[in-house]
Amino acid sequence: MTVSSKRIFSGTRSTFPGDLRDASSGSAANKSDLLDYDDAAPAVTGAWAAAYSATRFYQIDFNSPRPAGLPASSVNFNIKYASKGGGGSGNACIYKIEVRRASDDSLLGTLDHSAGPLCSTGATYRVVNEDISSLVTTTDLADDLRIKIFGYETGAKGWNIEYATVTGTSYASWTLFEKTYTDQSTGAATVTPWSIATAEGTGAAGTIYTAASTWPSTVPTSAKYLQVTFDHPDLPAGAVVQSVTLKNIWRDATAPGLGGTLCNYFEVYNGASLVETHGGTTQATAQSCNNSNVTWQTDTVTLSLVDTVAEANSMTIKFYYWVAPLCGGGGNPNCVRSVTDQVQATFTYYLN
Incomplete structure (x- = not known):
């Protein structure tokens, strides 16, 4: 045999x-795709509240190209964001990030920044690379990934998001791209798929x-x-x-x-x-x-x-x-x- x-x-x-x-x-x-590249073509959110609200978030479901059943390491959620700017605008702030399974919305873990929100300086972009390796330990989880960002804008304005990706390693370095995003920054959800991703x-x-x-x-x-x-x-x-x-x-x-x-x-x-x-x-x-x-x-x-x-x-x-x-x-x-x-x-x- x-x-x-x-x-x-x-x-x-x-x-x-x-x-x-x-x-x-x-x-x-x-x-x-507006969320995939650092190319001066940002995704623009709706107007956030001026302080944290549990009903206001920006949610991203990612693609699933990885082979199943492999260990994953050095997994990071990467986002570049800022206030959209304009009259009365303030800073774009991340209050917490939830890592979830896209298939059933089950919670894998939370990155809580409530004690020190991650804020841009006005319309100047901030880059955040969050280590989520302890939550996304296999390619099975990476292939079923949802990131939910709770935030606010201190002037109650919108954000610009230049990119939002997930990177990791499983015998090779890999990058996950957005498949669908849900913008509930205003409190009302707008679901937008990447237009050529699915049939x-x-x-x-x-x-x-x-x-x-x-x-x-x-x-x-x-x-x-x-x-x-x-x-x-x-x-x-x-x-x-x-x-x-x-x-x-x-x-x-x-x-x-x-x-x-x-x-x-x-x-x-x-x-x-x-x-x-x-x-x-x-x-x-x-x-x-x-x-x-x-x-x-x-x-x-x-x-x-x-x-x-x-x-x-x-x-x-x-x-x-x-x-x-x-x-x-x-x-x-x-x-x-x-x-x-x-x-x-x-x-x-x-x-x-």
């Missing part, structure tokens, strides 16, 4: 991109991403695309990459009509290096086409050339859309925008 021992057994782990660039106009604009299929505002501009006629152009980057799959060094698949769920924002259809192809990059291309630049060779603003097109594609840890850990996808056979002008189909419901990568790998 042969007994196999591995540090990480073969399994599928899925995640979504936090970095989104929209170049549908021909000029790339940063449309990334709701409803088309409701806030659960989808609509390209900023209509796509070109007849053929795609290299200057107009949607780009996503999977910058934190965090496969450990030495892992064996068995397969990688990409899922893109999309439709037309409005129907082109008159026999028109919206088509796409995509390129896969490792940094600036092209790894592989899926689909061509004609309607006949496109990765997929869709003429409906109701029916979602689901493309699930195997990325056979993404077969190293380096390629998996910095995978960038460029989607090029266009309207075929043409659009614009009298008697022709309309030029339309695309709507994205979900982009997801699934990595199958093991570590001996």
